[in-house]
Amino acid sequence: MSTPEGVTIVKTGEKGHFGGEILTVNFGPHHPSTHGVLRLIVDLDGEMIRGIKPVIGYLHTGIEKQMEALRWQQGVVVTDRHDYLSPPINNLAYALAVERLMGVEVPPRADALRVIMSELTRLSSHLVWMGTSGLELGAMSMLMYCFRERDTILDMNEEISGFRMHTSYIRPGGVFADATPRFLEMLDKFIGEMPGHIDEYEDLLTMNPIWRARTIGIGRLSPEDAKVLGATGPMLRGSGVAWDLRKTMPYSGYENYDFEVATSNDCDCYGRYLVRIREMREAVKILRQALDRLPDGPVNVDDRKMLPPPREELETSMEAVIHHFKLFTEGYSVPAGDVYVAVESGRGENGCYIVSDGTHKPRRVKFRAASFANLQALERMALNHMVADMIAIIGTADTVLGDVDR
Amino acid sequence: MGLEELAESLGQNVLTTTLGKVVGWGRGNSVWPAQFGLACCAIEMIATATAGVDIARFGSEAMRASPRQSDLLIVSGRVSQKMAPVLRTVFDQMPEPKWVISMGACASTGGVFNNYALLQGVDKIVPVDVYIPGCPPRPEDLLNALMILQERIKAQGIQPRQ
Numbered sequence: 001m002s003t004p005e006g007v008t009i010v011k012t013g014e015k016g017h018f019g020g021e022i023l024t025v026n027f028g029p030h031h032p033s034t035h036g037v038l039r040l041i042v043d044l045d046g047e048m049i050r051g052i053k054p055v056i057g058y059l060h061t062g063i064e065k066q067m068e069a070l071r072w073q074q075g076v077v078v079t080d081r082h083d084y085l086s087p088p089i090n091n092l093a094y095a096l097a098v099e100r101l102m103g104v105e106v107p108p109r110a111d112a113l114r115v116i117m118s119e120l121t122r123l124s125s126h127l128v129w130m131g132t133s134g135l136e137l138g139a140m141s142m143l144m145y146c147f148r149e150r151d152t153i154l155d156m157n158e159e160i161s162g163f164r165m166h167t168s169y170i171r172p173g174g175v176f177a178d179a180t181p182r183f184l185e186m187l188d189k190f191i192g193e194m195p196g197h198i199d200e201y202e203d204l205l206t207m208n209p210i211w212r213a214r215t216i217g218i219g220r221l222s223p224e225d226a227k228v229l230g231a232t233g234p235m236l237r238g239s240g241v242a243w244d245l246r247k248t249m250p251y252s253g254y255e256n257y258d259f260e261v262a263t264s265n266d267c268d269c270y271g272r273y274l275v276r277i278r279e280m281r282e283a284v285k286i287l288r289q290a291l292d293r294l295p296d297g298p299v300n301v302d303d304r305k306m307l308p309p310p311r312e313e314l315e316t317s318m319e320a321v322i323h324h325f326k327l328f329t330e331g332y333s334v335p336a337g338d339v340y341v342a343v344e345s346g347r348g349e350n351g352c353y354i355v356s357d358g359t360h361k362p363r364r365v366k367f368r369a370a371s372f373a374n375l376q377a378l379e380r381m382a383l384n385h386m387v388a389d390m391i392a393i394i395g396t397a398d399t400v401l402g403d404v405d406r
Numbered sequence: 407m408g409l410e411e412l413a414e415s416l417g418q419n420v421l422t423t424t425l426g427k428v429v430g431w432g433r434g435n436s437v438w439p440a441q442f443g444l445a446c447c448a449i450e451m452i453a454t455a456t457a458g459v460d461i462a463r464f465g466s467e468a469m470r471a472s473p474r475q476s477d478l479l480i481v482s483g484r485v486s487q488k489m490a491p492v493l494r495t496v497f498d499q500m501p502e503p504k505w506v507i508s509m510g511a512c513a514s515t516g517g518v519f520n521n522y523a524l525l526q527g528v529d530k531i532v533p534v535d536v537y538i539p540g541c542p543p544r545p546e547d548l549l550n551a552l553m554i555l556q557e558r559i560k561a562q563g564i565q566p567r568q
Binding site: 029030031032036037057058059060061062063065066069077078081084085128131132143144147148150151164165166401402405 | 441442443444445446448449450452453456457458471473483484486488489492496518519520521522523524541542544
């Protein structure tokens with residue numbers, strides 16, 4: 001990969017293009033528009049960015065190490081917290097990986113509920129992105145509109161799992177519990193209303209002259225660079241590459257849904273915005289199909305060695321009591337081996353690599369964080385732009401620092 | 407003119423109070439938080455500022471990007487060992503009087519992460535006034551903590567911090 005034409009990387013001490021010295025400026029980790037605790041060391045030539053170096057690790061939580069100390073079923077709780085804007089999708093990556101090692105297939109209703117939760121999460125993640133990015137570029141009211149709908153989604157999370165954000169709803173072997181009738185009602189109402197809300201966001205931003213001036217032509221990332229730098233998700237699709245794991249490597253029955261992969265050939269911040277807007281519309285389409293075709297049946301695998309027996313069995317069956325006791329003292333064991341499973345989160349390829357040595361705890365868990373890879377493209381996008389454009393570029397990269405540092 | 411005559415001549419137009427009460431009332435109803443987001447709880451902190459629960463009803467919607475303009479540090483999320491000195495610097499830069507809310511299980515105790523990377527409770531480096539349980543706490547929980555803090559500020563008046 002070579003430096004694009006017209007772009008020069010200059011470092012401290014050298015002379016800048018305008019005759020002045022290059023000034024190295026620290027930016028973060030406490031800064032209102034870095035989307036968390038990102039720290040950047042920026043080489044400035046006047047107001048032009050000539051070099052940019054992210055410093056990460058300010059939110060390093062030791063999530064992967066922590067999972068080695070937890071049993072397989074306890075690990076789900078920790079996966080919620082690495083990419084904290086899309087917890088159910090993290091759960092899904094982990095659950096699919098464990099299930100693949102164990103050779104377990106979940107029932108169709110569980111798959112459909114997983115798809116519903118994934119798409120709701122994608123919506124809420126994009127809503128947080130749009131609200132905060134709008135806020136940073138001066139469209140303050142976006143935050144209010146976006147968080148209004150996000151709150152509706154969180155209410156649904158609460159109805160189905162009992163928790164607003166970190167649901168731990170998707171677990172190895174199925175899901176936590178069946179959808180309640182009230183959840184399905186709420187979902188139906190939400191699907192009916194959401195397209196109108198997306199129109200509302202578009203009214204506010206798509207043709208907004210300030211928004212367009214701040215994003216069009218800013219943060220260009222060519223398709224070749226995007227691929228070389230490992231960008232995925234809206235970053236890659238915003239550069240015109242139609243790569244979506246839901247289409248290219250379907251999981252959880254995504255091949256049965258009719259939806260399109262949103263792409264944009266703009267290759268800039270505005271293109272990435274358009275991709276996210278279209279993805280939201282597609283997500284609503286998927287939700288409608290999933291709700292209309294929601295199959296009946298159980299939501300968990302019928303395996304007493306993996307999931308606890310129903311409450312009523314405990315009073316009559318000695319076997320059930322033994323299974324219950326074993327599961328909650330020792331847990332289940334996963335056959336030795338390793339597996340990598342990737343799912344499409346709101347930010348891109350969210351992968352989970354697990355190694356099992358055949359015991360009741362993982363030997364190693366590694367997350368392939370989309371934000372971490374997308375952050376690499378930051379320098380390529382921000383070079384030769386003004387300092388103020390960096391805010392738009394960091395915004396549309398949509399990095400979640402919890403995901404980067406883990 | 408005697409005191410009674412003075413009070414009579416002023417009628418219903420003047421309230422008398424103590425300086426402490428006025429200062430406490432003023433400070434308590436204009437607690438400006440620092441805009442300092444760390445992790446998951448920061449998202450719920452943003453949600454607290456939006457129309458749904460609306461922290462502006464309590465005079466705290468003015469989140470200041472500079473610690474030098476803020477009275478309240480909301481530690482919203484897990485504090486890693488690498489972030490701890492930064493957090494302490496932000497706290498030191500805030501002018502007195504200042505208060506700290508430890509939002510969520512991670513900030514208060516380390517939460518589910520009992521490991522090498524996280525500070526096991528932010529009260530090891532800054533004095534905390536109110537702890538909020540939850541992972542993450544609901545926006546209503548943050549409002550509740552703010553109301554508890556307001557009561558304390560009002561009671562504190564012009565007395566220096568204990």
